Amino acid sequence: MTWISKSITALGGLLLAHACYSAQEHTALQSFRATTATLTSSTPTTASLPIDIVIETVFATFVVLLGLVLNTRPLRPIRWNVWAGKLEREGPEGFLDNEGEVNKDYVGNPYKILEMRPGFVDIRKQRKEFADWVKRGGKVDG
């Protein structure tokens, strides 16, 4: 799905660039004509852009907008129970940012710290449990 939205954004960008180039050429041509027609006149004539360049610019803006919006991930939940449920059910997979990597702010369940209590960690018990696990033949998977 992202390649469609990326190509739409690129197409919009191209159209915008084309419209800007046309506008620039148009004003350059106009000022050239103006200077050759009235060599003595000192007042610059303000001409308006042709309508098709204006339409092309507006259309290109909307196409770029459409492409960018299509490229984003679904919005995150704002209701507490839905957010908490997503956290428990999906884990870090549910909190990817646009590039597909886990969001930098993701901390999992923020209240887990109340059950893990890192300020009171009983390091000797943890070491003993780890040593027992190794003795039982525990291995790293993968």
Next chain:
Amino acid sequence: MAPSLLHPPSQLSPGDALQLSQQAPSVLQNSASTTSSSPFNALLSNPETADQWVQHENLLLSCLRTGDEVAANRCLEKLLARFSEDNERVMALRGLVKEAEAQNNGELEKVLHEYDQILSNNNTNIPITKRRIALLRSMGRLSDAVSSLVQLLDFLPTDAEAWSELADLYLLQGMYQQAIYATEEVLVLAPNAWNVHARLGEILYMAATAPGAAGGSYQKYMTEAVKRFSRSIELCDDYLRGYYGLKLVTNKLLKNTGKASGKSDEGEFTLPDTKTTERLNQLATSKLSEIIRRSTARETGWRGYDELEVEAARKLLSEEASAASGIER
């Protein structure tokens, strides 16, 4: 998912902890060996990232857990070089390393004595106070740990972690009422914590089913337990622990409906009537089976559950199914 060094490692399985501590050489190499204060060196060496020192601390904890003391000491040296010795958190980490390397009770007593000395200089050093309490607990001196923790909480009543540790200490000694009180204090400080509501439900269930619980308090505890598990489910959709607890409590209530004293004038402690209890039980059963089914099928959006928890839920449901089919035969 590979374990990350950004989160505290206490909740990791041993295999994951080993994986993390094996990352020690690469992490230690990447950071500068000495943090120099000259601007020229600061330009050339890697700039500090916000997560760098959190990673060092978590790496230290992982290495101590897996017994890699050399790497742990190197982490500690880097932390000491960056943050001076007077930094309270670094002092606590240094004490932690000494505790881990202590070989016998004599050395532990020495570490305890050092903590006491630091606290006599500055008795508002919270990390060291917490480490001292943890050491007392580790040495088995639970009553000393409890009294020190109560002193800390007199002085700092808004520390939810300390209240939670107090509840755990009381639970170890079987003092259910005090444990319930302490967990309620945690909830005052963190009212939306769904896992703490589930924990309180579990403690209440333990208190209700403990041998020696009187009839009136059984009713009170069971009602409270139903309420707490329901609240945890309200706060978090599809919460496996909440539904598991709700199923256990409603099973017990439905089994004992005959034995309950049936007093209806207890106000907020009346048990829910049988119909409500049955509906709660059915809800819990259906939700648990849905979670088990989807989690074992590894559907997208259902892969975050812990496997051991899902296994326990499956055992609960299958025990009930076999009990029911045993009765029918």
